Amino acid sequence: MTKMSGADIVLESLKRLGVDVVFGYPGGVVLPLYDRWPSHPEVRHILVRHEQGGGHAADGYARATGKLGVALATSGPGATNLVTAITNAMMDSVPTLFITGNVARNLLGRDGFQEADITGITMPIVKHNYLVMRPEDLAYTFAEAAHIATTGRKGPVHIDIPKDVFIEEAEFEWPSEVTIRGYRPVSRGNPAQVKRAAAMIDAAERSIIFAGHGIILGGAAEELRSFAEKTGTPILNTLLGLGSIDPGHVLAYGMMGMHGSYWANHAASNADVIIALGMRMDDRALGRFEDMNPTAKIVHIDIDPAEHNKNIMATVPIVGDVKEVLPQLTEAVQSNSHVEWLRWIDRLRVDHKSSMSVPDGTALTTQYVCTRIAEAAGPEAVITTGVGQHQMWAAQFMNISRPHQLITSGGLGTMGFEVPAAMGAQVACPDRTVWTICGDGGFQMTFQEIATMVDERLPVKMAIMNNGYLGMVRQWQELIYQDNYVSVAMSQPDFVKLAEAYGIKGILVTDQSQVDDAIAEAHAHDGPVLIDFRVEAEGNVWPMVPAGASLSETVESPDEVDALLGRPPKAVPTRTGAAR
Amino acid sequence: MKHTVVALVEDRPGVLNRVASLFRRRGFNIDSLAVGTTEQRGISRMTIVLDGADGIVEQVEKQLYKLIDVVKVSDLTKEEAVIRELALIKVRCSPEQRREILDLVDIFRAQAVDVSPTSLMLQITAATETLDAFIENLRPYGIREMVRTGRIAVTRGARATAVHEREAAPAERFHEQAGRRPEEDALPYVSK
Numbered sequence: 001m002t003k004m005s006g007a008d009i010v011l012e013s014l015k016r017l018g019v020d021v022v023f024g025y026p027g028g029v030v031l032p033l034y035d036r037w038p039s040h041p042e043v044r045h046i047l048v049r050h051e052q053g054g055g056h057a058a059d060g061y062a063r064a065t066g067k068l069g070v071a072l073a074t075s076g077p078g079a080t081n082l083v084t085a086i087t088n089a090m091m092d093s094v095p096t097l098f099i100t101g102n103v104a105r106n107l108l109g110r111d112g113f114q115e116a117d118i119t120g121i122t123m124p125i126v127k128h129n130y131l132v133m134r135p136e137d138l139a140y141t142f143a144e145a146a147h148i149a150t151t152g153r154k155g156p157v158h159i160d161i162p163k164d165v166f167i168e169e170a171e172f173e174w175p176s177e178v179t180i181r182g183y184r185p186v187s188r189g190n191p192a193q194v195k196r197a198a199a200m201i202d203a204a205e206r207s208i209i210f211a212g213h214g215i216i217l218g219g220a221a222e223e224l225r226s227f228a229e230k231t232g233t234p235i236l237n238t239l240l241g242l243g244s245i246d247p248g249h250v251l252a253y254g255m256m257g258m259h260g261s262y263w264a265n266h267a268a269s270n271a272d273v274i275i276a277l278g279m280r281m282d283d284r285a286l287g288r289f290e291d292m293n294p295t296a297k298i299v300h301i302d303i304d305p306a307e308h309n310k311n312i313m314a315t316v317p318i319v320g321d322v323k324e325v326l327p328q329l330t331e332a333v334q335s336n337s338h339v340e341w342l343r344w345i346d347r348l349r350v351d352h353k354s355s356m357s358v359p360d361g362t363a364l365t366t367q368y369v370c371t372r373i374a375e376a377a378g379p380e381a382v383i384t385t386g387v388g389q390h391q392m393w394a395a396q397f398m399n400i401s402r403p404h405q406l407i408t409s410g411g412l413g414t415m416g417f418e419v420p421a422a423m424g425a426q427v428a429c430p431d432r433t434v435w436t437i438c439g440d441g442g443f444q445m446t447f448q449e450i451a452t453m454v455d456e457r458l459p460v461k462m463a464i465m466n467n468g469y470l471g472m473v474r475q476w477q478e479l480i481y482q483d484n485y486v487s488v489a490m491s492q493p494d495f496v497k498l499a500e501a502y503g504i505k506g507i508l509v510t511d512q513s514q515v516d517d518a519i520a521e522a523h524a525h526d527g528p529v530l531i532d533f534r535v536e537a538e539g540n541v542w543p544m545v546p547a548g549a550s551l552s553e554t555v556e557s558p559d560e561v562d563a564l565l566g567r568p569p570k571a572v573p574t575r576t577g578a579a580r
Numbered sequence: 581m582k583h584t585v586v587a588l589v590e591d592r593p594g595v596l597n598r599v600a601s602l603f604r605r606r607g608f609n610i611d612s613l614a615v616g617t618t619e620q621r622g623i624s625r626m627t628i629v630l631d632g633a634d635g636i637v638e639q640v641e642k643q644l645y646k647l648i649d650v651v652k653v654s655d656l657t658k659e660e661a662v663i664r665e666l667a668l669i670k671v672r673c674s675p676e677q678r679r680e681i682l683d684l685v686d687i688f689r690a691q692a693v694d695v696s697p698t699s700l701m702l703q704i705t706a707a708t709e710t711l712d713a714f715i716e717n718l719r720p721y722g723i724r725e726m727v728r729t730g731r732i733a734v735t736r737g738a739r740a741t742a743v744h745e746r747e748a749a750p751a752e753r754f755h756e757q758a759g760r761r762p763e764e765d766a767l768p769y770v771s772k
């Protein structure tokens with residue numbers, strides 16, 4: 001055994017964990033760690049421009065690969081700047097490790113310069129956290145933290161380290177194995193429950209699958225496909241479940257939820273057996289809970305037992321990893337087909353296709369741009385998005401067909417996620433094209449990371465869907481608050497000049513005819529590119545399940561919104577340009 | 581309904597904070613909380629009394645299990661358990677009233693632990709309801725100060741709530757069909 005400083009132990013531990021990159025930002029209390037970094041070149045340090053960006057980059061890195069993403073910040077403001085990113089990773093169960101420095105042990109609790117009670121702050125937004133008070137505890141803590149972050153229901157773990165713990169020396173002892181008596185995730189399904197679920201599925205006439213993020217996090221796309229094919233069950237995806245099945249598959253019926261398709265939401269509402277896989281029964285996916293298909297029997301498979309019966313009662317809850325439970329279930333069920341049921345959904349799809357399609361005509365719309373980028377980039381590219389209308393359109397029209405292809409903030413809905421997440425994904429996948437579909441609002445929250453992309457030669461392609469509005473908020477103000485636009489229109493800088501200021505390529509697109517050329521130019525350029533798409537200002541995302549409505553109340557036009565909210569329809573169509 | 585939930589937790593800094601934070605965040609109401617050491621080193625025992633429907637308590641249990649520092653959780657409400665609470669009560673008492681109050685003390689098997697010309701301090705260890713009744717009987721004299729520990733509980737018989745014991749799979753406790761309405765035929769699609 002060798003004695004080394006806490007800083008060396010931290011870096012040595014990261015190496016043992018296979019961490020090859022840390023998104024970090026220095027400051028006083030982590031200087032002892034930075035001081036030792038040059039001796040550990042195996043761990044690449046990427047200097048970001050804001051800790052939130054570092055946190056989202058770690059998140060994007062983890063989602064693109066399934067590997068642990070790591071971000072580092074100094075005490076006080078550095079640490080508090082991570083909070084949004086940590087919460088984001090928590091809500092979407094992303095395996096991440098957040099490291100912060102803190103003031104020296106003798107100063108803890110004395111409100112010294114840049115002290116923040118960051119472990120107190122992060123407690124409710126992490127899977128677990130630690131304040132490490134002795135250098136001899138560091139190695140074990142890192143091993144334990146990584147184990148917790150990457151197993152069971154994945155999530156962020158935070159380690160806070162006082163400055164002098166980086167300096168003090170201790171023996172480096174790497175644990176051969178980690179056992180935690182309060183942490184034993186179940187991965188195999190209880191056989192009796194599996195049997196009950198199988199019987200229920202066999203007896204179903206109109207079964208449906210809700211496939212969530214768990215399928216992607218658990219690497220269970222193949223298992224999902226086999227199960228669905230054997231039982232002939234159609235598959236709906238939650239936003240984060242997109243990519244768990246190729247949309248071209250005969251059983252794939254696309255996205256459900258607030259901006260899911262009419263046919264998906266009605267299929268969900270009319271099924272007799274729902275098979276929910278690795279999803280947490282979120283209100284954005286399910287609408288009003290009480291009226292989410294109240295007659296269906298529900299088989300709910302999730303690795304986190306607390307998700308069962310939290311929002312929706314399950315008839316047969318199964319605790320376990322979808323990767324293990326699905327083969328058990330596939331084995332237990334009979335081969336089946338549901339031709340009539342599929343035909344019923346197909347008919348709905350034909351009849352209601354128009355409420356979820358790219359508008360005809362020559363207007364430059366986000367929907368159109370999304371389809372063109374998806375087609376040019378192909379399924380091997382990675383796509384990140386911000387939050388808002390462009391996110392929903394990207395989810396609807398970008399043909400997400402493989403796991404880890406779409407990286408988006410689902411649970412927290414964090415505007416500003418798009419650019420740093422794309423940066424992280426590009427670090428993780430240097431050989432893939434990474435596109436980020438940005439809102440003009442969200443882009444302006446975190447675009448400082450362009451400087452990091454320049455430094456680190458990360459050729460991210462940024463597409464700003466510049467509608468001059470906080471579009472999703474504007475849509476709600478138009479449809480739900482009766483056209484009362486308050487604080488949603490925004491003036492924008494000249495994004496092309498902004499690109500030039502950073503020394504990267506900037507392209508302006510004002511007309512549909514320029515779209516393909518701009519995309520091709522971006523692909524041909526080997527550095528970061530920013531495209532300012534001046535898209536239609538007042539398009540709306542359809543269909544829609546207004547907040548508080550049920551999936552069966554999916555609406556496809558402003559008049560239907562008015563009817564649902566019990567208002568008389570408007571006499572005159574109000575705004576030109578809006579997709580009414 | 582009142583539930584008595586026992587959580588065995590790692591005896592580490594911050595664990596009380598984690599548990600309290602969880603209850604606050606999820607809107608679960610704690611009636612009382614008692615924390616103490618156990619027969620096992622490094623393990624503390626929290627006895628939490630909370631009010632809520634069975635479904636809420638099931639969520640509480642499962643959310644508690646998600647905390648890495650929580651090793652075991654059990655709901656003793658439906659078990660045969662010895663449940664006790666301790667109270668210290670300082671009651672106004674003139675020398676003439678002393679006999680009367682000491683009779684109450686006898687009836688409730690409480691103890692007098694301190695005396696002054698104008699007051700008497702009483703100690704009682706009992707089940708919550710007994711304790712409540714004792715306090716009600718003392719109220720007319722005037723209670724000057726009082727403290728209760730909150731409930732602690734241990735199941736009767738040889739079976740123990742301890743970390744070394746194998747627990748039943750949580751999945752087995754989940755209920756069937758609860759809260760879901762029976763099937764109706766008024767669906768837009770019926771295959772037969």
Ligand SMILES: Cc1ncc(C[n+]2csc(CCOP(=O)(O)OP(=O)(O)O)c2C)c(N)n1
Pocket residue numbers: 386387388389390391413414415416438439440441442443465467469470471472473
């Ligand atoms: C950090 C943050 N602040 C506020 C919101 C609320 N919000 C949701 S969508 C939206 C508008 C997003 O505008 P933009 O990024 O331009 O995208 P668009 O909807 O126009 O496509 C806002 C403000 C949010 N999700 N995240």
Ligand SMILES: [Mg+2]
Pocket residue numbers: 439440441465466467468469470471
């Ligand atoms: Mg916008």
